[in-house]
Amino acid sequence: MALIVQKFGGSSVADADKIRNVARIITETYRRGHSVLAVLSAQGDTTDDLIEKSREINRNPSRREMDMLLSTGEQISIALCAMAIERMGYQAISLTGWQAGMLTDSSYSSARIKRIRTERIRKELDKKKIVLVAGFQGINKYDDITTLGRGGSDTSAVALAAALQADLCQIYTDVDGVYTADPRTVQGARKLEEITFDEMLELASLGAQVLHNRSVEMAKRYNVNLEVLSSFTGNPGTKVKEVVKTMEKMHVSGVAKDKNIARLALVGLEDRPGIAFKIFSLLGKRNVNVDLILQSIGRNGSKDISFTVALPDAQLAKEVMEENREAIGFQSVELNENVAKVSIVGAGLAHNAGVASKMFEALYNAGININMISTSEIKVSVLVDERDAERAVQAIHDRFFSEFGNG
């Protein structure tokens, strides 16, 4: 007699057969005696098709009208899914974002949920109906339609689960769950039964995106029980929780790589206090986020600072540095776009010094050079040459997850 929120992404509702499959998953859950609220994305390419339609007319439309346009995609999905459920003999009702009471701020195309008025949903659940809510959308205080931006439907689902105090929030996707590494490229990658919110956040930020970070952050804040699973295989998925049982036993949850970064090095910096702060506040003003940072003693008493930024920001970061060469006081800035970040993530890492050295050892044995190192409570990242990235992930994964090497 639990309340279960289920979210189905665009590939899960791409055509009539897939919608029927989703309806089957929902009704099976319902038949086990649960209340079910499902959040749906737009079908397959619908959103891209709508964007293409708009580009034929105006390549720079107002974001309000764009949200008006795009929100139709999810509305089509929920109506069709309701029809599929009706066809199976169950009662369903579809609700758009505004009907479901999803109140957001007014940042069209990247709105944040402020509050959910749950009365309507509760009323329909009380009537024993299966409730289908359009993901990705809400309304602002002007009664205008907003969308939540990328990964928005995950956020809709987690927010609804939090507001309704649901017992479980299942995110159905086209992968089986969260793996120790990308199963498409790493041999021996294994599915995790459980993972903590923090590990999940680190993995997503490392480019192993399964869930959008906004939704994981929200799940962590409101302690929503999350589960990531496939809408196609019927296999058990990965549970995302605050604390997981297997934490003591296995220190490393996963290995991830991120090639979408670049490294900048400021060479010959004068050794003045506050210089690092100055650099990063100049970048922050231009919305450039800095990730790894390495400060080292250079030649002749000067020092060097290296840092990584997202690849699309690299040229801008370089320009910002050059514009401020005088103010910062350095000799030259070097940009290297052929780097990759490889990381291990695990809840117990900080309390187990052996883990990091085991990672470095694996890289050393594979002959891979480490450029930079960064560690946090639950993560160890190294910067390597881009061409070494795949080998690095496999070597580290083998070291931690091969049958004899798992430490």
Added chain:
Amino acid sequence: MALIVQKFGGSSVADADKIRNVARIITETYRRGHSVLAVLSAQGDTTDDLIEKSREINRNPSRREMDMLLSTGEQISIALCAMAIERMGYQAISLTGWQAGMLTDSSYSSARIKRIRTERIRKELDKKKIVLVAGFQGINKYDDITTLGRGGSDTSAVALAAALQADLCQIYTDVDGVYTADPRTVQGARKLEEITFDEMLELASLGAQVLHNRSVEMAKRYNVNLEVLSSFTGNPGTKVKEVVKTMEKMHVSGVAKDKNIARLALVGLEDRPGIAFKIFSLLGKRNVNVDLILQSIGRNGSKDISFTVALPDAQLAKEVMEENREAIGFQSVELNENVAKVSIVGAGLAHNAGVASKMFEALYNAGININMISTSEIKVSVLVDERDAERAVQAIHDRFFSEFGNG
């Protein structure tokens, strides 16, 4: 400084070029100093495509979910048209049915407008914005989306014009206006400058559908100035009014045919009082509407009754009669589906006996046999063989509208 409501149908917004054309018509009206509210239908085949999607999933979906699905079509149109207007440098805002305050009853798929809350529209018009409203849709008291059924966007436009006391309601379509006969099949058919509401209603019910009857009835009730015109040619259209200037001069406004009917004849009825009432109340209970009725003295003191029904109702009407043969008391029922109704419509007909005889004369000269005759204040209809229908329309049209014959 007038307020003008403009309605554009599905063929007028079918693709990006046509949407740009609509945006041009709207902004030209706006540039002349008017406030403009435009009501749009779904693009070209969008509604049919959505219906097809639903049929793949459920051939008998609930009408609530069907309305949820179909209402996305108009939402796409208004968003795209707003973008096109923005592109031309004007401020536009699109509003769905619920945002525009279109409150309806709960008859999903054929809802009736109950009231329009115009606050939001007025606010946007006051800000000098061009307002685009999704036609065909509204919400009921449960905050659920409803659609108005066929011709619904015309009704939306007229209702908005009435609620806002607009100075003019222009219905843009793919024809130039209202013609004296179907210009695709009748030689010499002429566009009317003006026509009365009543004539328009008769013409629509006769199968010369340009405007949906619901919208004309509403325009008549609230005395909305209507104009039917083409979104493609830029020609002046036809004005639909309560009283038209040319009424005294020309008695006949148009000639129309309707092949979508069938004739039933009950032969050998006992001559009892109230028998006609019995027949038509039996049909009424099964939602079969009767159009022309002819009662005649038959053989041996019995009588015959003939009547016409819409073609799709013909078999049902015959079954209803046969089921009640005893109660009604007749010998046989005959069904003829190969008939057509040809009518002339004109505001002054009832006061000008010569008009009807001129029509019969034209048919006699063309060698066309008349089965049944029916007259009203503004209409004379005759039933002819289906294969004579086109010739009948042309002969009547020639008689009234050829250069020398116009009476």
